[in-house]
Amino acid sequence: SAVISQKPSRDICQRGTSLTIQCQVDSQVTMMFWYRQQPGQSLTLIATANQGSEATYESGFVIDKFPISRPNLTFSTLTVSNMSPEDSSIYLCSVETTGMGGANVLTFGAGSRLTVL
Amino acid sequence: DQQVKQNSPSLSVQEGRISILNCDYTNSMFDYFLWYKKYPAEGPTFLISISSIKDKNEDGRFTVFLNKSAKHLSLHIVPSQPGDSAVYFCAASANAGGTSYGKLTFGQGTILTVHP
Numbered sequence: 301s302a303v304i305s306q307k308p309s310r311d312i313c314q315r316g317t318s319l320t321i322q323c324q325v326d327s328q329v330t331m332m333f334w335y336r337q338q339p340g341q342s343l344t345l346i347a348t349a350n351q352g353s354e355a356t357y358e359s360g361f362v363i364d365k366f367p368i369s370r371p372n373l374t375f376s377t378l379t380v381s382n383m384s385p386e387d388s389s390i391y392l393c394s395v396e397t398t399g400m401g402g403a404n405v406l407t408f409g410a411g412s413r414l415t416v417l
Numbered sequence: 418d419q420q421v422k423q424n425s426p427s428l429s430v431q432e433g434r435i436s437i438l439n440c441d442y443t444n445s446m447f448d449y450f451l452w453y454k455k456y457p458a459e460g461p462t463f464l465i466s467i468s469s470i471k472d473k474n475e476d477g478r479f480t481v482f483l484n485k486s487a488k489h490l491s492l493h494i495v496p497s498q499p500g501d502s503a504v505y506f507c508a509a510s511a512n513a514g515g516t517s518y519g520k521l522t523f524g525q526g527t528i529l530t531v532h533p
Contacts, residue, residue, distance in 0.1 A: 333519035342522075348520075408461050
């Protein structure tokens with residue numbers, strides 16, 4: 301399965317600032333996915349990043365707040381803009397890999413834990 | 418609306434005994450289900466999955482059971498080991514071929530603690 305590296309692993313940020321999270325995969329992939337896990341909550345898909353096209357955002361998430369870049373087939377960034385304490389979450393990058401019986405599963409990076417003061 | 422629910426926030430079992438983690442879903446379009454395990458400071462790792470055409474799937478100590486009529490699935494770990502202590506997430510997708518282009522709906526997770 302793919303190996304995914306995320307940076308930073310954690311950060312403490314001030315309200316109103318922006319932070320960019322980087323995701324590097326050890327193989328070329330068509331789609332990369334960004335998830336968020338708020339404290340005590342489930343994982344929620346933010347957006348899908350395709351190389352060479354605009355990211356596709358899920359309901360409740362907008363490009364102005366979470367701009368995404370996908371410059372090549374192994375790298376993506378997610379920016380959390382104009383942060384507020386409600387943005388304190390773990391942000392996870394993921395890609396599809398082949399699991400049991402040939403079906404696709406998601407492989408995740410270790411996540412980036414952001415705390416907004 | 419929480420389409421995938423794990424109603425037990427935590428579960429504590431003795432080493433060697435069975436751990437049973439439960440998951441309920443409401444969306445009848447879901448036809449592929451996965452369990453993930455998450456250790457602190459790590460991302461979730463895939464554990465086992467099941468398609469809706471089956472009612473049971475087994476992989477070593479891990480077995481997933483699916484009851485479509487009840488919209489319920491469970492993960493059995495036998496025997497439980499201290500290294501199994503982690504957060505377990507149930508997830509579902511509406512694509513029997515896999516993750517439906519990366520879109521999985523997750524439950525809130527259950528913290529499993531296995532005592533030596």
